[in-house]
Amino acid sequence: MNYKASTTPVTRTTTATIIRPSNVYICNKNNVSCGCGFTNVALTPSRIANGEDAIPYSWSMIVSLRYDCLKNGNLTTHCYGGSILNEHYVLTAAHCVDKINQSSILSQNITIAAGIHNLTEVNQTIRRFDRIFIHSDYTGPVHWFKNDIAILHLSKPLDLDINPRITRTCRPPRMSTQQDAREYPSNGSMLAVIGWGLLNRPFNVKTQVLQQLYIYAVHHIHPTCAQYISDVDVQFCAGVYEGSKGDSGGPVLQWLGDHWEQVGIASYVVRDCAAVGHPSVYIRLTSFHDWIEWIMNPGNYTTTTTTVAYHPPTIYTCNRNVSCGCGAISVVFNLSRIIGGDTAFPYSWSMIVSIRYNCYYDGNFNAHCCGGTILNEYYILTAAHCVDDFNPSSILSQSITIAVGIHNLTTSHPIIRRVDQIFIHPEYAGQPHLFKNDIAILHLNEPLNIDTHPFVK
The missing domain is CATH 2.40.10.10 (Trypsin-like serine proteases)
Structure with missing residues (x-):
């Protein structure tokens, strides 16, 4: 011994x-x-x-x-x-x-x-x-x-x-x-x-x-x-x-x-x-x-x-002197052949948003329906098929929101903004033509705090 x-x-x-x-x-x-x-x-x-x-x-x-x-x-x-x-x-x-x-x-x-x-x-x-x-x-x-x-x-x-x-x-x-x-x-x-x-x-x-x-x-x-x-x-x-x-x-x-x-x-x-x-x-x-x-x-x-x-893993160290394309922390990707992905590091993708509305027709207006990205403090980029069913004349009354600054969908303090205008590409073709020009921009009724909030980029 x-x-x-x-x-x-x-x-x-x-x-x-x-x-x-x-x-x-x-x-x-x-x-x-x-x-x-x-x-x-x-x-x-x-x-x-x-x-x-x-x-x-x-x-x-x-x-x-x-x-x-x-x-x-x-x-x-x-x-x-x-x-x-x-x-x-x-x-x-x-x-x-x-x-x-x-x-x-x-x-x-x-x-x-x-x-x-x-x-x-x-x-x-x-x-x-x-x-x-x-x-x-x-x-x-x-x-x-x-x-x-x-x-x-x-x-x-x-x-x-x-x-x-x-x-x-x-x-x-x-x-x-x-x-x-x-x-x-x-x-x-x-x-x-x-x-x-x-x-x-x-x-x-x-x-x-x-x-x-x-x-x-x-x-x-x-x-x-x-x-x-x-x-x-x-x-x-x-x-x-x-x-x-x-x-x-x-x-x-x-x-x-x-x-x-x-x-x-x-x-x-x-x-x-x-x-x-x-x-x-x-x-x-x-x-x-x-x-x-x-x-x-x-x-x-x-x-x-x-x-x-x-x-x-591979670490992507962002130069935060640039004005876009960097999260609150660096992105980390695990080198794996396993299908299904893995959990992102919290707040490493600070430009992503959760688009929420009653997409399941069950009365839940907080349901995560689609993703999007922040273009600037007023505009969000997403796919046209995510929002093509809305009546553009009554968007505010339909309670379409985006949640930003989050990692977990159930976080207790997300930043919420309502969407008051939707711009869908005029040549969006929909499902019959394999979603050609599937792009849309959402306008927010209140600007995001991009310059002051660390988790919103």
Whole structure:
């Protein structure tokens, strides 16, 4: 076993009468810049599934993700775990943040707490985050949380060089082949899972103190893993032999002789709680090496070999000194042969609008019917067939509107303008002649705030 025993034995009482010695992992903080806590980790080999209290500040790379996830008005609720990538970025699971409205992140007071052992301690380092990057191929529960990974950008950097209780997590290397990635971590390797407990598990006692537990990586062909895992390239099982618990989004790590390396992210447990014979499923972090690099260093990102499990996207960096054709943020296209497209980065296509009226004849005048683009503050470009059924003499009374400055059709604060005039090309042929000259321009009854609104271009 690759741990170094301290000169002073450390013991833990697991029951009133049984004392088990802990394995102490002595980090070499002089030679490594990540993966070491403020104090050394001491883990007790045990066959209990409930874990144990961690040594205070021994896992300095973990953070508590907090917002009103219980919908009770408490914005300081510990919801999920995460780990520190660098002073600007935090790593977590996509399902921890996929319900958050990205257009109003700052106003929702979503924070992370770093440099803590007890959730209620006084001296916490709190940071708000202002941007969320969710993997574009994240599937959610429909396909067993494939690509369940997200990165949070902090509005203010962490003081990694000043606060000794805040540390970066170490990431695994980029594997040269998909097969190598699929075997990392290796079958049977001992891992450590940490966290403050599982959210929404009513029969689990929630602790305020950071917990830790030994678990073991399990090969994807193992029967108890194979029936629950969705994609072996990006997921792995652990804890089948002894059970496990931890925060969703939190790290699972392995010891490399002088520091800890994060090999996974807690994604989901089977049958609603971790138990012997039912695995926990983790995101295989090495498979997302390129994606993480691209998020943190988009301008410097290069790759020279075939990417394992992720194809780097193409970023179109706009020159916003031009007066048109640029969104609020740069456009990102994923290089994929999968039909159906993928989710655009929020507000990267700020020139697009949603045209809305009662197109389904069900009385819903907010239905999205067609798309369009902004020509200037008064005019919208669209297809003639989108508006050729309207009576031009009573357009205002028909409640035709456009919604701009949106990413999600259901956003709560779209910019709405009514259409008061429609110009259809005089030689528009319609369906009988295959929609020749299928173009129209809509005039708005009130100008758009193109010069002042960041999401309207």
